[in-house]
Amino acid sequence: MKKYDVVVIGSGPGGQVSSRALAAGGRKVAVVEEDLWGGTCPNRGCDPKKVLVAGMEAVDRSNQLDGKGLSPIRSINWPGLMEFKRTFTDPVSSSSKEGLARRGITTVDGSAKFVDSGQIEVNGQAIKADTFIIATGRRPAVLDIEGKEYLKNSADFLEMETLPRKITFIGAGYIAFELACIANAAGSEVTVIHHNARPLKGFDEGLVSAMVLAMRAKGIRFVFDVDIAKVSRQGGSFLLEADNYEDKTDCVVCATGRLPNLETLGLENAGVEYGRRGVEVNGFLQTSNPSIYACGDVVAKKQPGLTPVARFEAKYIAQRLLGGETGSIVYPPVPSIVFGSPKLASVGISTADAGKEPQKYTVKEVDMTRWFNYRRINEPVAKAKLVYGDGLLVGAHILSGTADELVDYLAMVIALKISKQQLSQMVFGFPTIAADLQSLLR
Numbered sequence: 540m541k542k543y544d545v546v547v548i549g550s551g552p553g554g555q556v557s558s559r560a561l562a563a564g565g566r567k568v569a570v571v572e573e574d575l576w577g578g579t580c581p582n583r584g585c586d587p588k589k590v591l592v593a594g595m596e597a598v599d600r601s602n603q604l605d606g607k608g609l610s611p612i613r614s615i616n617w618p619g620l621m622e623f624k625r626t627f628t629d630p631v632s633s634s635s636k637e638g639l640a641r642r643g644i645t646t647v648d649g650s651a652k653f654v655d656s657g658q659i660e661v662n663g664q665a666i667k668a669d670t671f672i673i674a675t676g677r678r679p680a681v682l683d684i685e686g687k688e689y690l691k692n693s694a695d696f697l698e699m700e701t702l703p704r705k706i707t708f709i710g711a712g713y714i715a716f717e718l719a720c721i722a723n724a725a726g727s728e729v730t731v732i733h734h735n736a737r738p739l740k741g742f743d744e745g746l747v748s749a750m751v752l753a754m755r756a757k758g759i760r761f762v763f764d765v766d767i768a769k770v771s772r773q774g775g776s777f778l779l780e781a782d783n784y785e786d787k788t789d790c791v792v793c794a795t796g797r798l799p800n801l802e803t804l805g806l807e808n809a810g811v812e813y814g815r816r817g818v819e820v821n822g823f824l825q826t827s828n829p830s831i832y833a834c835g836d837v838v839a840k841k842q843p844g845l846t847p848v849a850r851f852e853a854k855y856i857a858q859r860l861l862g863g864e865t866g867s868i869v870y871p872p873v874p875s876i877v878f879g880s881p882k883l884a885s886v887g888i889s890t891a892d893a894g895k896e897p898q899k900y901t902v903k904e905v906d907m908t909r910w911f912n913y914r915r916i917n918e919p920v921a922k923a924k925l926v927y928g929d930g931l932l933v934g935a936h937i938l939s940g941t942a943d944e945l946v947d948y949l950a951m952v953i954a955l956k957i958s959k960q961q962l963s964q965m966v967f968g969f970p971t972i973a974a975d976l977q978s979l980l981r
């Protein structure tokens with residue numbers, strides 16, 4: 540029977556970072572993967588999505604500068620863009636696996652299941668380890684409605700060879716907003732249906748409303764307070780039905796959240812507790828079995844399920860197992876970005892939480908739309924809401940085409956507690972988004 544110091548289950552960002560760090564620290568490590576090596580982010584998540592976002596950004600920029608020396612790009616050559624996307628995704632699985640092997644890590648293809656607290660089984664083969672790390676991520680949730688077999692998910696969207704003439708998204712979170720904007724820029728007729736009237740729930744309500752307004756101006760249709768009950772095939776298209784709604788479309792993408800991958804892991808055999816939201820962990824990312832850790836999307840936690848969070852947790856576990864980390868995990872401010880059109884980004888204390896403690900926090904709203912950096916590209920909207928506590932920036936919420944860049948600078952200001960006085964002593968390259976920090980935080 541094979542025996543390792545550490546076995547990592549799942550080869551996504553969490554599994555990659557933890558296994559590589561542990562192998563570099565001299566541990567004998569194996570990684571088990573049941574699907575594509577590299578996990579969600581580079582195969583069917585962040586990276587392919589961001590390649591498609593580049594096409595959307597080009598369409599947006601040309602539309603914004605229409606009549607200002609440029610002609611708009613009317614639509615995207617979808618098969619061409621997908622071919623470009625595949626140059627990123629096709630090599631990922633083999634290169635991720637080879638990258639691990641090059642570092643002396645054993646790679647095992649198959650589905651891992653705990654037999655007891657010190658042993659898993661993969662394809663009938665028993666593997667023992669002193670420590671296990673569960674990094675199995677999440678998968679798309681499927682609405683339990685009549686006709687659910689007709690529903691596509693985000694992974695299907697990112698593989699679509701032809702762009703449907705009409706596409707409908709159910710759900711209004713990160714995935715629906717981002718993919719709706721991409722499909723709209725590529726020339727599809729897009730509808731987003733949500734079961735209540737509060738899309739992108741974790742983000743500032745006013746900025747979300749402004750984003751919805753901007754997306755509506757581009758032709759995206761939002762339908763709120765509609766709970767789809769049935770999908771049926773009608774020739775080449777699909778009929779969506781609810782008590783108060785009926786519409787035909789060519790493609791339905793379900794984007795109603797993601798579920799932790801844990802049902803097939805045999806967690807009961809290893810004494811690992813879990814719930815609907817994921818594997819339960821303590822402040823050291825240890826499960827209820829102290830020799831089994833968990834990181835990334837599969838963990839039940841307050842932090843959002845994002846790649847940098849999975850990587851941060853994986854690094855922490857590796858440091859702890861290598862003897863360098865003794866305290867419980869302390870997360871820095873984590874930026875969240877919706878790569879839509881425009882982009883919505885958020886970091887630190889929310890405006891909703893700040894509003895509950897007015898004696899502690901103040902919120903300053905800044906409209907940047909007329910600032911040079913936005914006027915130069917004729918941005919329709921550029922707004923920020925800044926949360927201050929004790930004179931320092933503690934939260935930032937931004938809506939603009941470049942919010943993804945600005946939010947990382949602001950995350951640094953928050954994490955390092957950089958004061959307005961310190962910022963005013965800096966010289967930035969000009970004119971840049973970073974240079975705006977001095978005016979923004981004045």
Ligand SMILES: Cc1cc2nc3c(=O)[nH]c(=O)nc-3n(C[C@H](O)[C@H](O)[C@H](O)COP(=O)(O)OP(=O)(O)OC[C@H]3O[C@@H](n4cnc5c(N)ncnc54)[C@H](O)[C@@H]3O)c2cc1C
Nearest residue numbers: 549551552553573578579584651675676835836844845846
């Ligand atoms: C469409 C989309 C867009 C996204 N965009 C962004 C973005 O822009 N920025 C961002 O930060 N995040 C984004 N995310 C989220 C990001 O992809 C995840 O947070 C990240 O991949 C989590 O990493 P992980 O290692 O925890 O899990 P994953 O990357 O999901 O990897 C888990 C791996 O475990 C494997 N596995 C599961 N069960 C078993 C088993 N029993 N045995 C063996 N292997 C198993 C799976 O096959 C998978 O490969 C996006 C997600 C999606 C779906």
Ligand SMILES: NC(=O)c1ccc[n+]([C@@H]2O[C@H](COP(=O)([O-])OP(=O)(O)OC[C@H]3O[C@@H](n4cnc5c(N)ncnc54)[C@H](O)[C@@H]3O)[C@@H](O)[C@H]2O)c1
Nearest residue numbers: 710711712713714715734794795796797843844876877878
């Ligand atoms: N840019 C990024 O960082 C990025 C992009 C995509 C995904 N992600 C990650 O992936 C996760 C999953 O994304 P997502 O958009 O699927 O989930 P989400 O949690 O962001 O949004 C799901 C939406 O579906 C709605 N919903 C739930 N049940 C429903 C129902 N029965 N009918 C209609 N609507 C329903 C919810 O109210 C919510 O608005 C995100 O939470 C995030 O962690 C991140």
